[in-house]
Amino acid sequence: MFEVLPHLAPDPILGLSAAYREDTNPNKIDLGVGVYKDEQGNTPILSSVAKAQKMLLETETSKTYITPQGNQGFIDGMLSLLLGKSSPVLLSDRVAAVQAPGGCGALRILSELLVRCNDNAKVWVSDPTWANHIPLIGSAGLKIEKYPYFDKATASIRFDAMMETLRQVEKGDVVLLHGCCHNPTGADLTNAQWDEVLEVAKEREFLPFIDVAYLGFGEGLDEDAYGLRLLIENLPEVIVAASCSKNFGLYRERVGLAAIITEDSKTRNIAQAQIQSIARGIYSMPPSYGGALVDIILADEALNNEWVSEVNDMRERMKTLRAMLVKNLHENGSPKDFSFVNDQKGMFSFLCITPEQVREVREKHSVYFVDSSRVNIAGINQQNVETLAKALVSVL
Template identity: 45%
Template structure:
């Protein structure tokens, strides 16, 4: 049987990380993999998470399975974090998942189960794994315009024109905040127009929110998600705890299904539990337990929010420093968008040839579409990147 297997293309981001590790240059800079790093290049364990782990070590008495859908305290805490008081809890079905990726996969499974003919509209560009999973599952993808390379912002008119082709039962995949890979976000007026169009077409919004707290703050970053969930008949939300809690390897995520019709919540909850059983039975608990402990303890939550705000503001300072350094070197404001974008990522607008020159001549690694991880920089490496960008003609 195995002789029928075919080689699969290497994941470009992981391949880039491998090339970086093999580069002997001491002054190399990694702006590729989307993991938060301190100025020292370390992905830290957050203070509140470490404190929760100490507490858990003392009080945990069993490693038995939790509920099929995950620990109820985790589900309640995460629904509260993402949706606040925008909806009643009995309007939201939820399951714990192995990371945000697991939540995305379960959402696609639910969509395929309910409507095998549904098309999923995906922003151009998007997180590459969205497209990889959809292709693997055989779900039809329709790209909609999102990023305007000329303005280095959202091509909203193009986006709306493409979404006008929606049919009833189609799904639109949206980034809740801190768009990956561009860093360019919709404003609230644009979100409202998208919701009106989805409702008019009878399409389902699916929101992937992986960076809540990394953009404009925890509440501001959730505003669009809450607006959609309140104003659409049904909404799917995939959320990740990897970034804002720094627990990447614990694989902690949640999938929420929101229904305005409360009568549908019980059926939706049962189907989500069914999907968990088919794919991995009981979800992992360690990271979820830490998240629920942090979110339900006043002192831990306050410390977590303070550290998360330090992370957010640190990335904003790096954005402003890079935009300012490029303004100084280029004599123009054409890089001002870097300070305006939000989250870990921005797309610089470089050609693949320029990206390759940055790697070969300057030891600066980034994705081929010129997406950079802002958190891969520090105050010392920002001027290095700026000079290299000018040198290769960006």
């Protein structure tokens, strides 16, 4: 039976990790997969998470099933974190939500919901966007279109072109926006640009689909929620897929949230039942463990403060690494001005070099990142930054 299946090319990012592992160069550098790394190159368990694990071990009394909706404490905590504690939308009972298996699970549940609403719906994604958006949304059966987002030649957002496309989007179309720390470019909308996106969303009556996977990694937990909150507070309907993989460091535990902001509380109840039935039909219920940890952290004041400071540390470290890279490139005689890297946000940067240059730096200097020139900033450290800068300059 299975011989009819076509051969699939390996996932480029996983292939890159495998090539990195096999490389025997002691000075090899991995800037590929998007996980946070500390100065030693490790992805440690956050101290707030370690403490929550101990608490959970002492208090958990059963491993019986949870519900398709997931942990209500987790959902409430996450909604307060994303929307703000005193969000008028939360107070007016217009939010349906489920705990999902990671941000990916949330993206998929919401895509399935969109299909149930209109199986001809078009989803507009930024060009470029995170590669996995395409299979996650497309496999649900939705059509994907692109709006211009980033210009490699100028290393900046093509905001006018983006707006021109959004002005032609039809009523009922869906527009996927990265809440913060755009993956792969690291180029985020300014608050003033979000204000303009709100106006065009009102005018065209499209549905914003906000993917927020790096809250706190850009400028701060509240600062990074500016666009998300603006749209949610000023539009009748918005959908949100959130991930706890990066900011809680809970990658393998698969923790995320799918939320739907509806026009009124009657529609909220309908949407709630629908997303629960979608979850039931795919994986029945989310894994419990990671959501329980996030619930403990967000509900406990001391633990919450500790987590906030850990997020702040990760963010500040990545900003320092950006500055270190730009400085080292300059000092090693780069003919290209990389100062735009300092303005990009979160874990990723587009270096805006060609795929040929990316391959050359990989082959000659064992520096691994994807052909688009996206680098994981957290893979840089004091030890490797000079080697990295010299390698990059040598291929420019």
